[in-house]
Amino acid sequence: MSSRDTIAAFDVIDGKLAVGGIPVDRLTERIGSTPFFAYDRRLLTERIALLRRILPSSVNLSYAIKANPMPAIVQHLSSLIDSFDVASSGELRTALDTPMRPDRISFAGPAKTIAELAQAIAAGVTIELESATEARRVIDISQRFGIRPKVAIRVNPDFVIKGSGMRMGGGAQQFGVDSEAVPKLLSELNGADIDILGFHVFGGSQNLHAEILCETQRKTVELVVRLAATMPTPVRYLNLGGGFGIPYFDKDESLDLAMIGANLTELVDGPIRQQLPHVRLVIELGRYIVGECGIYVTRVVDRKMSRGKHFIMVDGGLHHQLAASGNFGQIIRRNYPLVVGNRMKMEATETVNIVGCLCTPLDLLGENVSVPKIELGDLIVLFQAGAYGLTASPNAFLGHLPAAEALV
Amino acid sequence: MSSRDTIAAFDVIDGKLAVGGIPVDRLTERIGSTPFFAYDRRLLTERIALLRRILPSSVNLSYAIKANPMPAIVQHLSSLIDSFDVASSGELRTALDTPMRPDRISFAGPAKTIAELAQAIAAGVTIELESATEARRVIDISQRFGIRPKVAIRVNPDFVIKGSGMRMGGGAQQFGVDSEAVPKLLSELNGADIDILGFHVFGGSQNLHAEILCETQRKTVELVVRLAATMPTPVRYLNLGGGFGIPYFDKDESLDLAMIGANLTELVDGPIRQQLPHVRLVIELGRYIVGECGIYVTRVVDRKMSRGKHFIMVDGGLHHQLAASGNFGQIIRRNYPLVVGNRMKMEATETVNIVGCLCTPLDLLGENVSVPKIELGDLIVLFQAGAYGLTASPNAFLGHLPAAEALV
Numbered sequence: 001m002s003s004r005d006t007i008a009a010f011d012v013i014d015g016k017l018a019v020g021g022i023p024v025d026r027l028t029e030r031i032g033s034t035p036f037f038a039y040d041r042r043l044l045t046e047r048i049a050l051l052r053r054i055l056p057s058s059v060n061l062s063y064a065i066k067a068n069p070m071p072a073i074v075q076h077l078s079s080l081i082d083s084f085d086v087a088s089s090g091e092l093r094t095a096l097d098t099p100m101r102p103d104r105i106s107f108a109g110p111a112k113t114i115a116e117l118a119q120a121i122a123a124g125v126t127i128e129l130e131s132a133t134e135a136r137r138v139i140d141i142s143q144r145f146g147i148r149p150k151v152a153i154r155v156n157p158d159f160v161i162k163g164s165g166m167r168m169g170g171g172a173q174q175f176g177v178d179s180e181a182v183p184k185l186l187s188e189l190n191g192a193d194i195d196i197l198g199f200h201v202f203g204g205s206q207n208l209h210a211e212i213l214c215e216t217q218r219k220t221v222e223l224v225v226r227l228a229a230t231m232p233t234p235v236r237y238l239n240l241g242g243g244f245g246i247p248y249f250d251k252d253e254s255l256d257l258a259m260i261g262a263n264l265t266e267l268v269d270g271p272i273r274q275q276l277p278h279v280r281l282v283i284e285l286g287r288y289i290v291g292e293c294g295i296y297v298t299r300v301v302d303r304k305m306s307r308g309k310h311f312i313m314v315d316g317g318l319h320h321q322l323a324a325s326g327n328f329g330q331i332i333r334r335n336y337p338l339v340v341g342n343r344m345k346m347e348a349t350e351t352v353n354i355v356g357c358l359c360t361p362l363d364l365l366g367e368n369v370s371v372p373k374i375e376l377g378d379l380i381v382l383f384q385a386g387a388y389g390l391t392a393s394p395n396a397f398l399g400h401l402p403a404a405e406a407l408v
Numbered sequence: 409m410s411s412r413d414t415i416a417a418f419d420v421i422d423g424k425l426a427v428g429g430i431p432v433d434r435l436t437e438r439i440g441s442t443p444f445f446a447y448d449r450r451l452l453t454e455r456i457a458l459l460r461r462i463l464p465s466s467v468n469l470s471y472a473i474k475a476n477p478m479p480a481i482v483q484h485l486s487s488l489i490d491s492f493d494v495a496s497s498g499e500l501r502t503a504l505d506t507p508m509r510p511d512r513i514s515f516a517g518p519a520k521t522i523a524e525l526a527q528a529i530a531a532g533v534t535i536e537l538e539s540a541t542e543a544r545r546v547i548d549i550s551q552r553f554g555i556r557p558k559v560a561i562r563v564n565p566d567f568v569i570k571g572s573g574m575r576m577g578g579g580a581q582q583f584g585v586d587s588e589a590v591p592k593l594l595s596e597l598n599g600a601d602i603d604i605l606g607f608h609v610f611g612g613s614q615n616l617h618a619e620i621l622c623e624t625q626r627k628t629v630e631l632v633v634r635l636a637a638t639m640p641t642p643v644r645y646l647n648l649g650g651g652f653g654i655p656y657f658d659k660d661e662s663l664d665l666a667m668i669g670a671n672l673t674e675l676v677d678g679p680i681r682q683q684l685p686h687v688r689l690v691i692e693l694g695r696y697i698v699g700e701c702g703i704y705v706t707r708v709v710d711r712k713m714s715r716g717k718h719f720i721m722v723d724g725g726l727h728h729q730l731a732a733s734g735n736f737g738q739i740i741r742r743n744y745p746l747v748v749g750n751r752m753k754m755e756a757t758e759t760v761n762i763v764g765c766l767c768t769p770l771d772l773l774g775e776n777v778s779v780p781k782i783e784l785g786d787l788i789v790l791f792q793a794g795a796y797g798l799t800a801s802p803n804a805f806l807g808h809l810p811a812a813e814a815l816v
Contacts, residue, residue, distance in 0.1 A: 066767065066806050087767045090807025109806075111709040111721035111765035133710045133784070156714060166769050172717035174763040301519040302541045306564060309580035313519035322802065327737050329770045355582040357519035359474065359495045361574050362737045376541070391806075394730065396799040398474050398517075399498025 003247040003337045005254065006292045006383050009043055015345040017295075017381055020408030024297060024341035024379050027408065034379070035298035035316030036404040037390055039073060043293035044407075048080045051285075054261035056268045060282045062106070062239070065091045067286025067387040068294070072407040074098055077289070085239075085284050086125075089116045096123055106239065106284075108154055108200060110174045117141055121149045126237070128154045128200045130176055132185055139192045148193055152237050153186075154200045155179050155227070159219050163212045164204025164243055166329070175202070179223055183230040190232060198231075198279065199224050202241030206287060210256035213243060214263035221267050225275045234278040244288035248384050249334045255288075287387040294386025296321045296403075297341060298365075300378040301357065310352040312371075314380050317356020317363045320403040322393035324382050327362050335366050341381035346372035354380055358398050411655040411745045413662065414700045414791050417451055423753040425703075425789055428816030432705060432749035432787050435816065442787070443706035443724030444812040445798055447481060451701035452815075456488045459693075462669035464676045468690045470514070470647070473499045475694025475795040476702070480815040482506055485697070493647075493692050494533075497524045504531055514647065514692075516562055516608060518582045525549055529557045534645070536562045536608045538584055540593055547600045556601055560645050561594075562608045563587050563635070567627050571620045572612025572651055574737070583610070587631055591638040598640060606639075606687065607632050610649030614695060618664035621651060622671035629675050633683045642686040652696035656792050657742045663696075695795040702794025704729045704811075705749060706773075708786040709765065718760040720782050725764020725771045728811040730801035732790050735770050743774050749789035754780035762788055766806050 016023035019038040028034060051061055060082035065074055069091055074084070078098035086092045087109040095105045107120045108128035117134065118141050120127050129135050129151050142149040158179045160170030168175050177185055182199075189196065201220045207213055217240055228235045247254050264283075272279060298316030305311075318325035326333025338354070340346075350373055354366035365382060390403055424431035427446040436442060459469055468490035473482055477499055482492070486506035494500045495517040503513045515528045516536035525542065526549050528535050537543050537559050550557040566587045568578030576583050585593055590607075597604065609628045615621055628648055636643045655662050672691075680687060706724030713719075726733035734741025746762070748754075758781055762774035773790060798811055 069807055086807075088765075088807040089809070094807070109765065109767045110763065111723060113709055113723055113765075131710050131712045133712070168767075168769055172715040172719075174712070174714070174719045174721060174761070174769075175767070178714050301521055302539050304539045304541070304582070306582070306586050307580040311580075311582045313582060315519060315521055327735070328802075329735050329768075331739075353582070355518065357496075357517065357521075359517045359576075359583070360737075361576055361582075391804040392802050394736075394800050394802050396803060398799075399477055399494075399496040399502070401497070 003249060003252055003384070006247065007337055007339060009292065010040065012344045015343070017339060017341040017344055019295065022408060024381060028297065028379060031404050031406055033401070033404060035296065035320055036406060037294055037296050037385055039070070039290070039294040039386055039407045041076060041407055044073070044076060044290065045080065047289055047293065050257070054257050055283065056261070056265045058268055058281060059264055060280055062282050062284040063289055064242070064284050064286030065095060068290045068389070069094050069391060070405050070407065071097065073290060076407065083282060089119050092119060092123065092125065103150060106152065106200070114141070121145055121147055124150070126150045126152055126197060128152045130154050132188065135185065135189060139194060142194065148195055150195045150197055152197050152200050152239065153177055153182060155182060155223070157201055157203060157220065157223055161203035161207070161212060161216045161243070163207050163209040165206025165245065167204040169201065169203035179227070182227050186230050186232070196231065196233065198235040198237030199227060200239035200241070203243060205243050206245040207243045208245040208247065208252060208255050210259040213260055217263060217267060221271050225271060228276060235276050236278050236280060237282070238276065238279045239282040239284055242283055242285040242288060244285055246287055246291040246384065248336060291384055291387035294389060296324070296382040296385040296389060298380050300374055300376055300380060303374060303376065310350060312352045312354045312374050313357065314354060314365065315357055316403065317358045317365070318393065319358060319395055319397040319400055320393050321382060321385055321389050323388055324365055324385070325356070325362055328392060333364070335369060337383040338366050338369060339381050340371050340374060341379040343372040343378065349373050357400060411657060411660055411792070414655065415745055415747060417700065418448065420752045423751070425747060425749040425752055427703065430816060432789060436705065436787060439812050439814055441809070441812060443704065443728055444814060445702055445704050445793055447478070447698070447702045447794055447815045449484060449815055452481070452484060452698065453488065455697055455701065458665070462665050463691065464669070464673045466676055466689060467672055468688055470690050470692040471697055472650070472692050472694030473503060476698045476797070477502050477799060478813050478815065479505065481698060484815065491690060497527050500527060500531065500533065511558060514560065514608070522549070529553055529555055532558070534558045534560055534605060536560050538562050540596065543593065543597055547602060550602065556603055558603045558605055560605050560608050560647065561585055561590060563590060563631070565609055565611060565628065565631055569611035569615070569620060569624045569651070571615050571617040573614025573653065575612040577609065577611035587635070590635050594638050594640070604639065604641065606643040606645030607635060608647035608649070611651060613651050614653040615651045616653040616655065616660060616663055618667040621668055625671060625675060629679050633679060636684060643684050644686050644688060645690070646684065646687045647690040647692055650691055650693040650696060652693055654695055654699040654792060656744060699792055699795035702797060704732070704790040704793040704797060706788050708782055708784055708788060711782060711784065718758060720760045720762045721765065722762060722773065722788050723765055724811065725766045725773070726801065727766060727803055727805040727808055728801050729790060729793055729797050731796055732773055732793070733770055736800060741772070743777060745791040746774050746777060747789050748779050748782060749787040751780040751786065757781050765808060
């Protein structure tokens, strides 16, 4: 399993890549403009089914809206998963527009403003406290509102998770409360009229090493068992985070989900049943749910040969899909998987650079890629565009037209 | 001269940084929300005056709108400079909303769509042709419209400019027509009903080495003198590009503008007067005009100590000012200059990390910076925010509120 399987998961109809059973050229006409993002509803549903099949049934699945906040996706997922995680007032509104119960929405993130905390308390969602300041503000606001707020404590663990694309736990961090400081915070909150449900411990994202994720989950459960002893009430909520990675590049191996499922089963049947019997156990995923179900489609506008190199110019670029250009937190630029969507059955006969329409050399979408002979009007399809695509890109850069989005 | 002088260019009133004579705390109230970008009208005007003083009077100054397309800035500059450069239909509309004559607007950029070319022809602006395909499309559309279009040829030079933050000329490029292919393109265009004004040669941006910029300008003039021999009419337009850098980091030295002025004077009085006597010579600048006149202001929402490190959390972040987080095309992350805007006269007493409100460790605005003791509500000011700030950042990332912009 690798990034090649991401491509293989999509249908090919009459030699054309298809999304939701619609060949990409017809889909382009239906959407009415290029570039666009298309997300495959079937793949999204299948991904949740895969997770349900492999993870223990008592594990709750939460979708981190930050990965892709498109309302149609959030609505679709609301009937398939158990909870949402939001990171801002904007995401909170998107989540509240679904049938999801507010107490199944959690709000995490550093530097929540007083206005955001007030919104969250009024909505009745679970606030994942990132600091003592936030705790004090929540108490003040909820007193004013006459509402007993639901909170959890986001914990910065005392161990480090290796192998993550991004590390958010261990050492000194802006995220959460250091695990050794949690007992003091709990004692400060003693007597306050707030409902402390439990803990959220999240170590890092985009991890392809199942054995590291398993070890992290074990250590997290151990940590929370220790913290439980300092809680005034039984722990009813434990968000283990997620961090499940997807394969972006040729050499990436897909995550061994079976290993994670087996590990979680051991934890559920062992320490959790014995020592955290009242807990609602949550795995929170964003990228792993939506990342592979989405493509970015952009049309070839021009091509030229410059000093021996073929350049294919498209009407899209890094203003829609920054990560694919290698300019968002990556150290080394590597190509995301891509195809010529209307030439799926043709042999590769040329090596080209595929570049976006922006006036900057950073706008490189494919370097030295092997493709069938490309003509003007062809549709270039970039994969792994379902998560951290459109919203994680500088859409206003250079004043080009926005990209459409479709859930098909 | 260095990035410290950028800070010194702003007024300090009652111990507070001021923009346009208004202390930052009052400005915040006037704008009504944080975070925001503020641009200083006086500094903008002074920057143009500096360029006018040092560059030869026959040189036309063009503003590349991509650097900052805020309409108020573009309007203000329209009476101070000679021409605009646009890179998209959106920027074209912004430019056309000013009193600037359309024939003083040039449209450059790879992968211009047929729709964009049609807009540009209808508007009567100068189209900088990036390829033979674009030339053919311009001829087709202008025949259909019955308009004789103004064009220039963007040339990819046969030399490489060193020391640029980004290189866009020399070697194989998506930008422009290879210089050795220009004569063939000109002969193909022979007889077509288009007005070929001249050439645009742009080698790279954000260059702090005046001697390299001077050499580039000399080589460019030599190249265009050679190309002029293959033109059917005298060269009436030569856009030398710009590439003038600004100092972002402590060790950066400001550009030696006097050296560039002297070099341009030699070129104007020598080869240009002798061999390109009809030319309108253009220096096109974006970042150099607006970059240092802008600040990004964000409010402190929380602070915490995590395992011995002080973290200051603000309500802004990389979704508004990506470059300051080091995640847009930079290899090594370095701090942009910053101050606590309401504590300008206080001594630095602590070392902190200043982080944004996004749920990602990438959202780091200041690492190990020395600041006066910071309290909740303080206003952090990041400098060098006038160019490639808001529009070059992933504004929709994580669904936070947008940043306001003000020209003061």
